[in-house]
Amino acid sequence: MSGFVFSEKPIEIASGDGVTVTDTNGTEYLDFGASYACTPVGHCHPEVVDAATSQLEDLMYVQASYPHAARTALYEQLSEAGPVDVDNVWLCNSGTEANEAALKFARHATGREKIVATKQGFHGRTMGALATTWKTKYKQGFEPLAGGVEFVDYGDIDAMREAIGEETAAVIIEPLQGEGGINPVSTEYLQAVRVATATNGTAMILDEIQTGLGRTGSLWAADNHRVVPDILTTAKGLGSGLPIGATLCRDWIAENCGNHGSTFSGGPVVSAAAGATLDVIEREGLPEHAAEVGAYLREELEERLGDDIREVRGDGLMIGIEVKRGSNRLLRDLAIDHQILALPAGRTVLRLLPPLTIEREHADAVVGAIEEVVE
Structure with a gap:
């Protein structure tokens, strides 16, 4: 039996480039956590x-x-x-x-x-x-x-x-x-x-x-x-x-x-x-970049999600969004409907750990998608 330790997701990743990964069907995903903070300089730098x-x-x-x-x-x-x-x-x-x-x-x-x-x-x-x-x-x-x-x-x-x-x-x-x-x-x-x-x-x-x-x-x-x-x-x-x-x-x-x-x-x-x-x-000054883009991302999440969530917390580009119900459905909807990969951190927290090279337009895309799935 292969992969018996891990519960595999129904997305087979074939390649990665910068802040995105692509599956075997050619669908491109914005990676905001699939790599568990393992690609600070982006995929395949x-x-x-x-x-x-x-x-x-x-x-x-x-x-x-x-x-x-x-x-x-x-x-x-x-x-x-x-x-x-x-x-x-x-x-x-x-x-x-x-x-x-x-x-x-x-x-x-x-x-x-x-x-x-x-x-x-x-x-x-x-x-x-x-x-x-x-x-x-x-x-x-x-x-x-x-x-x-x-x-x-x-x-x-x-x-x-x-x-x-x-x-x-x-x-x-x-x-x-x-x-x-x-x-x-x-x-x-x-x-x-x-x-x-x-x-x-x-x-x-x-x-x-x-x-x-x-x-x-x-x-x-x-x-x-x-x-x-x-x-x-x-x-x-x-x-x-x-x-x-x-x-x-x-x-x-x-x-x-x-x-x-x-x-x-x-x-x-x-x-x-x-x-x-x-x-x-x-x-490339990525720590400073993470501080700047991370602060922008957290501010946008707090402003646009408002009372629909409990809290946004974290530093830099290590961000948790505590939601009012289970996080697994939200993660699934982000992946399937918006081609954005994120992570849980417990049952009610969405965890964002993107490459440190993301820009504000990537942050905006993620905020909009999260706003939609939370609503």
Whole structure:
């Protein structure tokens, strides 16, 4: 049986170009979420395609214990791009693996066991990352998971302070919750978490798998909140859809991270694609563009949808629209009637994660379509 893990949609995608994808029937769709934030520079950006193709012709694979130019260059790019002093880089294959490594590194560096996570948070599906993921539906049938995890309300600094102590290895937190419903928190909250973790010798892990690489209006959401974590994780859009993730660490974590490894860590082809992706994001000013177009999109949604919805929330081009009834029918109607692909974030939230290259005319098309299906 093929594809038995995923519930497949009745649209078979054949190609992608910029902000659109095309199915096998030749129907073109505006992609506002089909790629789960994995195409920040758009589908099949020529610079990324050229970098990957050129590398593919020279060398498809060499294990990470052998230096390679594409991997070495990516180490340097990520080291320079990370928040100040968060400049040690571990490469892997996905966001789940990046978070799994972060949890291992924090436990080893601190010599402690307890992890604090937040309700509604999502950090992955491997056993360690899954243990820090809130929703029961992801855990059913897989327990017992890794122990020592305590969940607190997202945004409640008193609860967070009470949970952190001398036995706490790490706090893992999204600066803007994605899967949990596009839930933002204040700068004051994240800065207070930073103070509480530093005071107790606890590692602060910022999960930027979905929020990073310009999506929320700066390269990292950490920059929006003026917070420097001990560990930052990234993936999704890093390779423009090719499988790669990264765990960035401060020195005190990297110097005592323990024994860890991965066969495919920083493969040449995905490293080349990731390097080109970072180049395009920086050169084209995509974080700033996401901030501008995202603000316009949110304002238009709020003005035109009004009382027909409960709330519009998010930052940059990571936007959630909380509707008054189930989101699945709305998503279906957007795809079938308007050729727009979006995502859920829970049962009543439409999630928009388009390429960062969209323009106002794309935003206008989506607002009009959502207005129609909501009505």
